[in-house]
Amino acid sequence: MKDSLGCEIMRWIKKHITIIVIVVVILLLIGGFFLAKDIFFPNENKAIYGTRLEGREKVTISKETKNKVKELLQEGTEKVDVRVAGRIIYIHIYVTGDTPQEKAKEMGNKSLEAFSDAEKSYYDIQIMINHNENQSQYPILGYKHHTKTAIVWTKDRAAS
Numbered sequence: 001m002k003d004s005l006g007c008e009i010m011r012w013i014k015k016h017i018t019i020i021v022i023v024v025v026i027l028l029l030i031g032g033f034f035l036a037k038d039i040f041f042p043n044e045n046k047a048i049y050g051t052r053l054e055g056r057e058k059v060t061i062s063k064e065t066k067n068k069v070k071e072l073l074q075e076g077t078e079k080v081d082v083r084v085a086g087r088i089i090y091i092h093i094y095v096t097g098d099t100p101q102e103k104a105k106e107m108g109n110k111s112l113e114a115f116s117d118a119e120k121s122y123y124d125i126q127i128m129i130n131h132n133e134n135q136s137q138y139p140i141l142g143y144k145h146h147t148k149t150a151i152v153w154t155k156d157r158a159a160s
Contacts, residue, residue, distance in 0.1 A: 068114040
């Protein structure tokens with residue numbers, strides 16, 4: 001009985017050998033495709049920039065906050081631009097008249113008042129202060145890391 005079953009199977013395999021070979025080749029091609037895809041594109045399903053913007057939707061900078069920065073810095077400035085890119089808030093301040101460096105830095109520190117504690121602890125803040133006339137002491141650059149509480153300023157330039 002066992003011999004006849006084995007013979008039946010062998011006859012069936014011999015009769016359908018081309019179909020079996022085609023199926024095996026197709027399965028090998030599909031497996032090879034997925035293997036090659038994993039080798040050449042290993043992180044296709046992951047975000048290009050990783051997870052560094054994770055949680056950004058919970059801490060957004062609204063137009064009102066940007067306008068509040070501009071309102072806080074109205075006095076002594078020609079123009080204030082506030083822009084958000086990724087996890088960095090860029091504040092560009094154009095000061096007027098004979099604004100000394102210390103007063104300009106105070107403006108930069110004052111701009112932090114417009115942001116909530118959650119915003120300050122999530123975003124890095126970069127401040128650039130320019131002056132149209134006094135090019136020897138400007139621009140002044142300041143940076144606040146999201147884990148710090150104070151702005152770090154560039155070294156003062158000597159007046160010429």
